[in-house]
Amino acid sequence: MSHDAWLVVAICGIGTVALKTTGPLLLGGRDLPGWVGGVLALLAPTLLAALIVTQAFAGDRVLVLDARAAGLAAAAIALALRAPLLVVLVLAAAVAAGARALGWLA
Numbered sequence: 001m002s003h004d005a006w007l008v009v010a011i012c013g014i015g016t017v018a019l020k021t022t023g024p025l026l027l028g029g030r031d032l033p034g035w036v037g038g039v040l041a042l043l044a045p046t047l048l049a050a051l052i053v054t055q056a057f058a059g060d061r062v063l064v065l066d067a068r069a070a071g072l073a074a075a076a077i078a079l080a081l082r083a084p085l086l087v088v089l090v091l092a093a094a095v096a097a098g099a100r101a102l103g104w105l106a
Contacts, residue, residue, distance in 0.1 A: 052072070057069060067096045067097070067099040067100040067104075071093065071096030074091050074092050074094075074095035075088050078092070
């Protein structure tokens with residue numbers, strides 16, 4: 001990795017630590033308002049979903065539909081059918097690998 005990449009990693013790490021310490025320093029042991037707790041509870045799943053979608057469908061400023069999309073679709077169907085998480089993960093990986101091996105989606 002270049003020096004610029006390590007600089008970005010260091011800045012992101014310092015920023016993360018700063019953000020995590022800001023809340024306790026500003027609140028000083030006080031409880032958060034009720035609506036803030038609701039927003040914070042939804043923040044992690046929303047960010048995770050955004051990360052999954054961008055990793056599955058993004059590529060050099062174009063929409064990419066490849067084996068990752070097939071695996072994600074299989075995982076979504078398995079989750080809708082309330083399959084156990086291990087089954088969802090194995091199914092998604094198998095569908096993506098199968099689609100790539102068979103050349104259905106490059």
